[in-house]
Structure formats: structure tokens, C-alpha cells
Amino acid sequence: MRRWEELRPELDKRGVQIVTLCTDTPEEILAGHPKHRLKGVMLSDRDLAVTDLFGIRNQGVHTGPPGVSGLPVPTTILVDAEGVVRWIDQSKNYQRRSDPDIVLAALREHLG
Amino acid sequence: MPPMRSVRLNPQLLQQPSFLDRCPAGSTRIWDVSATVLGILAFLVLAGSMAIWFRKIQAVQIPENRGAFVASWAIAGLLGVTALVQGVGWIGGIPAGIAAAVGFGFTLLFLISPQKVGSDAIRVGATLPAFKALDENGEPFESASIAGKPVLLKFFRGHW
Numbered sequence: 174m175r176r177w178e179e180l181r182p183e184l185d186k187r188g189v190q191i192v193t194l195c196t197d198t199p200e201e202i203l204a205g206h207p208k209h210r211l212k213g214v215m216l217s218d219r220d221l222a223v224t225d226l227f228g229i230r231n232q233g234v235h236t237g238p239p240g241v242s243g244l245p246v247p248t249t250i251l252v253d254a255e256g257v258v259r260w261i262d263q264s265k266n267y268q269r270r271s272d273p274d275i276v277l278a279a280l281r282e283h284l285g
Numbered sequence: 286m287p288p289m290r291s292v293r294l295n296p297q298l299l300q301q302p303s304f305l306d307r308c309p310a311g312s313t314r315i316w317d318v319s320a321t322v323l324g325i326l327a328f329l330v331l332a333g334s335m336a337i338w339f340r341k342i343q344a345v346q347i348p349e350n351r352g353a354f355v356a357s358w359a360i361a362g363l364l365g366v367t368a369l370v371q372g373v374g375w376i377g378g379i380p381a382g383i384a385a386a387v388g389f390g391f392t393l394l395f396l397i398s399p400q401k402v403g404s405d406a407i408r409v410g411a412t413l414p415a416f417k418a419l420d421e422n423g424e425p426f427e428s429a430s431i432a433g434k435p436v437l438l439k440f441f442r443g444h445w
Contacts, residue, residue, distance in 0.1 A: 177437075189435045194418065195443035202421040216418040216426055218440075223416045228406035229440060234397040238443070245440040246400040252436040256413045263402070272346070276437065284435055 176273045177211060183277055187284045188254075194218045196241045221245070229263070247271075251279050259283040320373040324381030327364030330357055331384045355395050362388030413438075 177184075177191065184191070191213030195202070199217045206215065216223070224230050224245040231246045249271040251260040260279040262271045334357035341347050365385030368377055407414075413436070417427045 184437070187435055189437055190431050191437050191439070192431065193439045193441060195441050197443040199419050199421050199423040201443070206421060214426060214431075215421040217421070218418055223418055224440060226414050226416055227440070229402045231400045232403055233399050233401050244442055246402050247442060248438075248440045250407065250413075250436075250438040250440075252413045252438065254433055254435050256432060258407060258409050258411045258413060261407070261409055271439070 177276065179273045180277055180280075181212070183280055187280060189280065189284070190214075192216060194223055194245070196221065196224075196238070196244060218245070249276065251276075251283055253284065320368045320371040320381075321377030323364055323371070324368035324373050324377030324379075324384070327361050327368060327384035327388070328380030330364065331361035331388050334358060334361065335387075351395065355392055358388045358391040358395075360388070361385075362392060 191211060192215075193211070193213060194216045196219055197205070197217060198219060202215045202217055218224055219241070221230055221241075221243055224243075227245075227248075227250075229245050229248050230243045246263055249262040250258055253259050260283050262275060262279070334354060338347075338354055361384045365381040365383070365388060368381035369385060373381055413428065415428050417425060420426045
């Protein structure tokens with residue numbers, strides 16, 4: 174995720190907002206914020222309400238932190254200006270994140 | 286079909302002491318040395334693989350196919366266990382133990398790590414559902430506030 178800022182000109186050119194969600198509390202997110210160095214909204218989905226709304230709670234073996242009932246499968250979703258989901262990147266491997274080049278290819282293909 | 290020839294073992298050969306039996310008691314036998322080498326080798330395989338692995342994680346460049354990494358962890362684990370089973374002094378035993386524990390540990394982690402979502406997961410073509418959550422400052426956020434703009438939504442596993 175910290176590599177997404179490499180895409181800043183491409184994101185700004187298309188007016189793309191970035192919203193991230195994870196099960197961390199707002200305090201934990203804020204503490205980790207300098208590491209991510211990402212310009213965007215970082216939301217706390219502690220109770221996985223949004224994760225479940227999107228249906229992407231991990232159904233495999235749960236290895237989450239204490240105090241959290243589950244974890245999302247790492248997922249990147251590109252939504253266009255009309256609010257339609259245009260692209261979803263989801264990995265079976267949680268160590269693998271959406272590389273900037275994958276995201277850039279999606280931006281070019283779906284947003285022009 | 287050619288006639289079967291029976292092989293008769295030379296009884297004298299069978300009675301000869303083996304190489305290992307000929308070593309005086311208490312001396313270092315050749316396979317102790319190789320177990321030490323094996324233990325150190327196991328550790329080196331593991332350390333090399335781990336060094337590349339964590340560098341890739343740092344650079345966010347973990348390949349989709351992790352077969353080579355998993356194979357190297359399993360090999361390190363096997364070498365380590367082999368060294369331990371053969372009986373090895375502490376010089377080889379410590380690296381062998383680390384290689385066995387971490388090598389098999391990471392292999393196990395890989396085996397249980399596949400992620401899957403339910404059948405109700407969001408799909409391409411769907412409309413973004415309205416949602417709300419607290420942002421990093423503890424302020425309420427509603428998805429309506431980003432309507433009309435393209436959005437990259439990223440669900441991730443958090444800091445831990």
C-alpha cells in the first residue's frame with residue numbers, strides 16, 4: 174500500500190479517491206499512518222461490518238489479532254464515478270498486495 | 286527367458302566388520318561430521334530463502350507463485366531434521382534445530398494460509414453498497430461523501 178503513492182500523478186489525473194479499510198482501531202491506524210504515507214481516508218472496520226457488507230470476510234483459517242472476530246481477504250476494488258465496481262483484485266495469498274503496476278493497469282483500462 | 290542364476294553371498298564378507306564398527310569407541314565418526322555440515326547447510330538454505338523473502342515483502346513484490354520459497358523452506362526443514370536424527374553436536378544441532386523449526390513452521394503457515402471469500406462476495410458490475418465507518422481520526426465517514434468520484438477501495442489486514 175505504501176507503494177501506491179508512486180501512482181499519485183496517475184490517481185490525481187483521474188480524480189481517484191483512496192479509501193482503505195482494516196480491522197485496526199482509529200488509534201492504531203493513526204499510529205501506523207506515517208508508515209503508510211498514503212493520502213486518503215483510512216477507515217476502521219473493527220466489527221467487520223463493511224467487510225461483511227462486501228462479503229469478503231476470509232472463510233479460510235483465521236489468524237487474526239486478538240479481539241477481532243475475523244479478517245477481510247485482502248482486496249482492492251476500483252469503483253468508477255457512477256459507483257459501479259469495475260475491477261476487483263483479490264489474492265489467495267495474504268502476503269501479496271496489489272502492486273502499483275497492477276493498479277495502474279486497471280486505472281488505464283477502466284478509467285481511461 | 287534366461288535361466289535364473291542364484292547369487293551366493295560370501296559368508297566371509299558378511300562377517301567382516303563394517304566401517305562404522307571399526308571406528309574406535311568415542312572417536313568422531315564420519316557421519317557425525319556430515320550431520321554437522323548438513324545442519325549448517327539447512328540453516329544456510331533457510332537464511333538465504335528468508336533474506337530474499339523479507340526483502341520482497343519490504344518491496345511489496347511477493348510473487349503470486351511462491352513455490353520456490355515454500356520448496357526451499359521444506360528442504361531446509363528436512364535437512365535440519367535429517368541432521369538431528371543422525372545425531373549431531375551443538376555446532377550443527379543449533380542451526381539444524383532452527384532450520385527444522387522455522388522451515389517447517391513457514392511451510393505449515395503456507396499450507397493454512399489460502400484465503401477464500403463466501404459466495405456472496407461483491408463482483409464486478411455491482412453497485413458500490415453504501416457504508417459508513419470511523420476514519421483514522423475517529424470521525425464518522427459515509428460513502429455518500431465520495432459519490433461521483435472514482436474510488437480505489439482497499440481492504441487490508443491491518444498493522445499487526
